[in-house]
Amino acid sequence: MTTPAVETSNLVKTYREPLKRRAVDALRGVSVRVERGIIFGLLGQNGAGKTTFTKILLSLVQPTSGQVQVLGGSPTDARIRSRIGYLPEQMRLPELMKAPSLLRLMGQYSGMDRRALEQRIPEVLEQVGLAGNKKVIQAYSKGMRQRLGLAQALLNDPELLFLDEPTEGLDPLARKQIRDLLLRKRAEGKTILLNSHILSEVEMICDEVVIVNEGQVVRAGKPADFIRATGAYRLRVAAVTDAVHTAVQGVIGPVSWEGATTTFTPRDRSQLNALVDRLRAVPVEIESLEPIRSTLEDYFLELVQAKEK
């Protein structure tokens, strides 16, 4: 049995501010297991503890207590770190360098062999869509910087990738390209820990998700677990006439309309079928009738709003 890519047990991190004599609990007993070869999404509001969690996994921050294992070892071990790629959320790069020089430098810091590095640089630049770019970083757009950040994270062909908002600042096409790249990496057997605010994206590519709130894991599962039928339906008709009003009210009861669309929750399937029969008898053309499913975003917003209340 292979060891998981990441395993934490009861991870606690308390930041102490000596001058204010105040302690801030960033993580309060986080236990997570990330299997190898999956894309794992980390969700939470700003200040929920996601970044602290990621930084502990990279040994950028020391935990106050708890156990951390990354790729079967300690993240403080440089040999383990050489098998990891990291894209930070707020990234600062040397402005006067060009992309190949930066990647060469990052490869040297990663302890890569010179020949392998020279071979790898054009490959990763190609993968992120920066091949042939001759500009210095100073002249890069936000999206190009983000691509370059991703390139340096991929440079050492890592087994485990930590990506903090990888599609931030990218246009829809570039986002799609990055998503495809991540899916390709997963197919190659790489593990990706993704920290993103774009929930639809997380829903699209993640195999597993945890939601962190106030330093604790409040929900974990597959994105499909969060997407469930609500029991409600959305009906759209060609025109809302008095006859249509009467028909719907007669079967379902009073409903409110937004243009030619209404949402309602039928008692059961027979009531739904009765409504269709009544509408067809009016007659009115039914443009669509679809069940409403809650998305990951709905779940996340519900959770956050409930916490705020």
Place this chain on the structure above:
Amino acid sequence: MRVAFLHTLREAFQRRMSLVLLAVCLISAIFYVIQFRFETGPDGQVTVPAVMEQREVLPDGQVVSRTVVIQRPLHLFMNENMPGQLNFTGFFWLILGALAAVPLITSFHETGWVELLVSKNISRWELLLGRYLAAFAQFAAALLLVCGVPALHVWMGTGISTLPFLKGVVLILFGYACTLAFSTLLAVLQPSVGLVAVVTFAQLGLSPVLAQRQDQFKELPSVRVIADFLYHVLPKNDELRRMSIDVFYSNPVESWAPLWSSAIFLVVTLAAACLIFQRKSL
């Protein structure tokens, strides 16, 4: 550590202040070689032409000044010029060197860059020491130009060994290493270029004051206590500068305490910087 060292050196060549330091040192070295030429007279005595202003009183009482070139005996030149060089190095070049080094040892602490470096296959202490050594090498290269070239010029022109002068330069360089260790520790604690620069200059500026604290604070006993403490803790650049002149003249050195106490400061400060950086949350 080698990667961090070479990266920092490359970065130095992109920084204006570092380039200014090296350029000024190079110009000074060239100027020195052009200004001081050694001539051997018919009696075999080596002299150095020196431009001097001479005042003359005319018969009508009017004073006129003229620029004349005199031949200064070599021993006079050696006794005046080289200690002057050491004094200048121990103050002016030291400050300029610190000014060029501070951005090098603080810049990599920037949020978003330091995390990237530390997440790679390199120890934090290697990263810190690589930076430190590169900043030190930058100043050593500057001194090689501004002191090494004149020393070579004098030795080649006169045949007199300039080794005592170079020993003096090494003492000043050692003082710089101590100051740089102090700046490195400050940068780990608070990575702000402005703050580190101010505190570093304060340490360099305080050095002569602390060396003479007994006279300076004769009537201020409470200040004297603080001055005593700071004197014993901080590196003693001013005394190392004076020691370098004693070494040049081959005078007996009164006390080696400034040297070994500065050495202890260097080791303790660098160790503390590495330890704190190792445990720091980024």
